[in-house]
Amino acid sequence: MTRVSRRRLLGTGALAAAGAAAGAAAAAPSAAARTAPASSASSADVVVVGAGLAGLTAARDLVAAGRSVIVLEARDRPGGRVYGLPLADGTTTEGGAEFIGPTQDRIAALARDMGVETFRTYNTGKNVYFRNGKRSLYETDGILGAVPPDWGVIDLQIALLRLGEMIKTVPVGEPWKAPKAAEWDAQTFHTWSRSNSLSSGARFLMDAFASSTLSVRSQEVSLLYVLHYAAAAGNESTPGTIDRLINTRNGAQESRFAGGPELVPNRLAERLGGIVRYNAPVRSIVTGSGGVTVHADGLTVSARRVVVAMSPAIAGKIDYSPALPASRAQLMQRYPMGSIAKFVGVYDTPFWREDGLTGQAVADSGAIDATFDNSPPDGSRGILMGFINQANIRRLDGAPEAEVRAAGLASFTKLFGDKAANPRMTAVQRWDNEMWSGGGPTGVAPPGALTAFGPALREPCGPIHWAGTETSDYWTGYMDGAVRSGERVAKEVDAAL
């Protein structure tokens, strides 16, 4: 399971062969196994539930370690929250996870292995700041570089300095061990931001920070969780910072994937081959003396270990027998998904670039509160992407697509002018309506959850192991965290087998 063996395996195509053999008890590949039809009962060393980046990475490493693996995926596609949103002309644009930035080493390595290249997010020019009915432009990077009126700038900078000092004291992966964990987990981020700023401008931007990074209102989330989210925006040699979280340049939004990020899970799933079973939502996991039995629609798999590679909230929808330990069961009740939708408009050209704009905006009103330039690398057409904010998505969750389109284009026009009013086409991805995600981009911890239940995020329950970006130390909530969690859980399971 070293990187060498993984590379060798991926290079020779043995992975797919090993995968096809997982239905048989033996791990050695055979021509017969490769052509065997999908059966309704199988066995493997390990069942992985969920073919997102976490589950696929875990499967890859376990197969590389010589284990037989079956991956059960509820959807008809791999990738989970990484998704190429179809456009009317047959192309796709990023409908889910999208960016990659510095210190995100593990998703970078995986993308390289899969032959997926990255390119810089368009970031030349000024950003738009819309607040209190007034549109202005600013040059600094990231949403927190937006300029609140008058002394709010200083107010915000002081609050950010305080947050920065607090973040340094939060142990990555174990925020409940921070010296002030109890105090910080007892309050919402909203409470802290109100106690530590006085200007409406600073308060607005701190709310926008919570909204744009976590897709929750600042009321919903523990201060400790927010601090840890920033502490996790780094790697083993580079401490996490708020700047790296929110910035485009040198930050988490620095680059995108040529051809779309979904190429990474798609290609990995392809290499894993027949061991990935689609349209197989897992309904129950039964632990017995000899291991586990995993019941999916149309398929039952016996295994020695199971990896549940899903967010805690969605993992909580599976029936576990016997019941999980209470700390895990109650954790899954206390880790809700953010609320998120992405709206895109496709234009003949990225016209905002000619106006000296990056395509990035922050707004306090309208359906969309943050935007990015999602155009293809060569700028051959222009794609604006906007996040639909928390207040509006509640109203638009059930709205017909025409209503979402009208609301989205009204926002785009307000932010980027009349040229935004008539796109060639639009599309929307409402993650809250996705049964197998239940929201996005990530599960978040309300006050009190991390200090009382945090260790249950990763702690195995007998033969049941947990993965998913929520369980990662670094870059939790991001693609990089998903890959890290898959690599961590594969080591954990391999050692336990």
Next chain:
Amino acid sequence: MTRVSRRRLLGTGALAAAGAAAGAAAAAPSAAARTAPASSASSADVVVVGAGLAGLTAARDLVAAGRSVIVLEARDRPGGRVYGLPLADGTTTEGGAEFIGPTQDRIAALARDMGVETFRTYNTGKNVYFRNGKRSLYETDGILGAVPPDWGVIDLQIALLRLGEMIKTVPVGEPWKAPKAAEWDAQTFHTWSRSNSLSSGARFLMDAFASSTLSVRSQEVSLLYVLHYAAAAGNESTPGTIDRLINTRNGAQESRFAGGPELVPNRLAERLGGIVRYNAPVRSIVTGSGGVTVHADGLTVSARRVVVAMSPAIAGKIDYSPALPASRAQLMQRYPMGSIAKFVGVYDTPFWREDGLTGQAVADSGAIDATFDNSPPDGSRGILMGFINQANIRRLDGAPEAEVRAAGLASFTKLFGDKAANPRMTAVQRWDNEMWSGGGPTGVAPPGALTAFGPALREPCGPIHWAGTETSDYWTGYMDGAVRSGERVAKEVDAAL
């Protein structure tokens, strides 16, 4: 569905007959239907999921209205969170919901209908207050009558006066409409209590208030939720107050049920007869053009409407197809159950009474943080009941019963002296380990949930209706709220059919 028709029905035994007919499409009872064996596919006007007080009450009223009903219950017993905990000698004691008090009219009426009598909770003498290693006694009623050292008394009284004023402004059943809902839902109760008291005594008792009424730490719960919980401690003619919530005399702990509260759901389920199907956990609810299909283990029922009479968190474990509206789906991720266990010691006599004690105590340390006298009405033996506090239940969830017993008896001895050390027998009920409850006594709202998702608590999703004490206006979290929710949902469904 008037009270007259209900009484008539319950008086004649027609309820059971109507129930037995529910398997057939016709509502009229027949001898054949009455003796038909349980089949694997049935149909009814309405399926009720959950045979707790809410579900049984809904079924009772719908049957009384001439509807055919099938109740599907996951456990092998009715009652849900109302449960007679078995003791070694074959008797039972209250293992779950226990008390009844003034303004709890609906559970009172139901108990009367079922022939279950109530009696006063033993409340003569002094209460024990254990804090900072020191045991003292106090005479006032309820945990907030405990005497913190020095000026903490005044500090607490001022905080309670403030809370009382705030509570008056919260509309019962619709806390999100309170004038200051946004502000109060943006913070935890812990944040408010720290901002509005300075003494450690007042702060301790406010935490004890959250812990003893909601079984959560004050960090976990929205201030708005706590205010509403108190506002709901009344009825249409009597506004709710904190005093009524926490007091024994004139409060929610005033009386108990002779023979145990489980007699109420047990007798109601008995009268409903064969329409209540046990060991039938519902796995999925499929909405089609003609109604719903409810899939339980071993049984599938087609119906025009379904009532899900469970807490939001546990209702969220069912698979809904098509997916529920996002606001409901996300609400179910944001309404975790409290953490609760009950430990009882049974003694030859209620010895604490001879010492001039009520048997009620509040403590800041040890496994148990609050106690009550759970002896039978005639005092023929003594039963002490203690709630295991939030910090300890995490450690004791998975502990062997002997360890729980040792921890519980250590607490009892500290509070009531050496006579407590040697009970005739003990028992423990750990609700967090109960798969079909997932904690107790009730689901609670973390910050941000009520203002963004509150209306989804009750709003039907097509033919799917919601009941359970969490959906009640008055006495949410209590048996009375469960009954009220069943009565409300039955009207709602009957009107929709």
